[in-house]
Amino acid sequence: MGWQWFHRLGSPRWFYEKTDAWIPWLAVVSFALLAVGAIWGLAFAPADMKQGNSYRIIYIHVPAAFLSLAGYYIMAISGAIGLIWKMKLADMVMKCAAPIGAVFTFISLVTGAIWGKPTWGTWWVWDARITSMLVLLFLYLGVIALQQAYQHQDTANKASAILALVGTVNIPIIYKSVDWWYTLHQPATIKFTSESTIHPSMLYPLLTMVIGFYCFYALVLLISTRTEVLEREKKTRWVNELAAAKAAGGKV
Amino acid sequence: MHPVRKQRLIMVIFIVVFASVAVGLMAYALRENINLFYPPAKIVSGEAPVDKRIRAGGCVLPGQVKRASDSLDVSFLITDGAANVEVHFTGILPDLFAEGEAVVVNGRLNGDGVFMATEVLAKHDENYTPPEVAESMQGTDEHQNTCEGMSYGA
Missing domain, CATH: 2.40.50.140 (Nucleic acid-binding proteins)
Known part of the structure; x- marks a missing residue:
């Protein structure tokens, strides 16, 4: 008992049919949360005592950074499942998670630089947090490159899964870098073990944005994986039937 | 668990542990230089x-x-x-x-x-x-x- 869903995930067709109904719901929820969080954070949350309005970039920077780390675990764990159980769907998720994670990492680096210029007085500094974030971006780009580098999809999956697994070392380093070393980047504001050092009137819009980003990530990953399923299964009967039904204008 | 899968699982764990130890030693050796x-x-x-x-x-x-x-x-x-x-x-x-x-x-x-x-x-x-x-x-x-x-x- 309990393991049936796991084995079903091995079937890309089952995944494709099951997730069809989720897409509109996820889209509505994530866009609603992002709209509410953005308007709340940018227009209604109070300005910061020292930074004024420039702190508002955390409403993009922090959620994007969260997702770049969480997305890496999703990529590495699906890579490991693909390696161990040879599950086709896991390989597809790993491939699709890489570009999405790279974009989130890039967003958090760019927003951090834009905030750093007025706050710190510099765009960039080679401290442990910022450098390890840059390494994360290169790891994502490495997985993308390895996916493209091989003729055979199986070889590409194996190579990129191993790179993704080796790269997981970087995630706790990014997270703890501000505590382990002297850095210019400040320590974490949202804490799980003690009280957060941000006023609630600023925290709630931030949490709304974080949940919105998670939903948006799930949405983009699902859409991307579904496309990948169709691409890789295009020779099978069920995909051809689906395409024929779509072409005939019927509802699938 | 199937023995082949078990072997691959051990391999995956080995990769993660080995990479962690390697990076950990590097960070330890460079600990002063990592400080900004x-x-x-x-x-x-x-x-x-x-x-x-x-x-x-x-x-x-x-x-x-x-x-x-x-x-x-x-x-x-x-x-x-x-x-x-x-x-x-x-x-x-x-x-x-x-x-x-x-x-x-x-x-x-x-x-x-x-x-x-x-x-x-x-x-x-x-x-x-x-x-x-x-x-x-x-x-x-x-x-x-x-x-x-x-x-x-x-």
Whole structure:
């Protein structure tokens, strides 16, 4: 008992049919949360005592950074499942998670630089947090490159899964870098073990944005994986039937 | 679990553990170099190299910021609670520079133990507070966590 869903995930067709109904719901929820969080954070949350309005970039920077780390675990764990159980769907998720994670990492680096210029007085500094974030971006780009580098999809999956697994070392380093070393980047504001050092009137819009980003990530990953399923299964009967039904204008 | 899968699972665990140990040893070997700056205590004790480009970081000692009236020269003391270092700088300070706040300065330490900075960066803390709330707290939260409760008597 309990393991049936796991084995079903091995079937890309089952995944494709099951997730069809989720897409509109996820889209509505994530866009609603992002709209509410953005308007709340940018227009209604109070300005910061020292930074004024420039702190508002955390409403993009922090959620994007969260997702770049969480997305890496999703990529590495699906890579490991693909390696161990040879599950086709896991390989597809790993491939699709890489570009999405790279974009989130890039967003958090760019927003951090834009905030750093007025706050710190510099765009960039080679401290442990910022450098390890840059390494994360290169790891994502490495997985993308390895996916493209091989003729055979199986070889590409194996190579990129191993790179993704080796790269997981970087995630706790990014997270703890501000505590382990002297850095210019400040320590974490949202804490799980003690009280957060941000006023609630600023925290709630931030949490709304974080949940919105998670939903948006799930949405983009699902859409991307579904496309990948169709691409890789295009020779099978069920995909051809689906395409024929779509072409005939019927509802699938 | 199927023996082949078990073997692959062990392989995956091995990759992760091996990579962690390798990176952990590297970080351990480079532990001092990963730090972005030297605290004043290490500069005073002579652990920081003289006349090499280094960074120093600490809290600006209140009441010790001296600005020249006819130029952009400024000198101030930074402290980590254990020792003070004098910093000289010519230029425009970042907006968040203030007494009792943390800074990171980039420059050279001269033979007299004075830090000749070419760049001053403000280090922001992890606190975000609306101005009204800060006022009602009567300035108890005025200093950063890193600078809070520091004895400036040194």
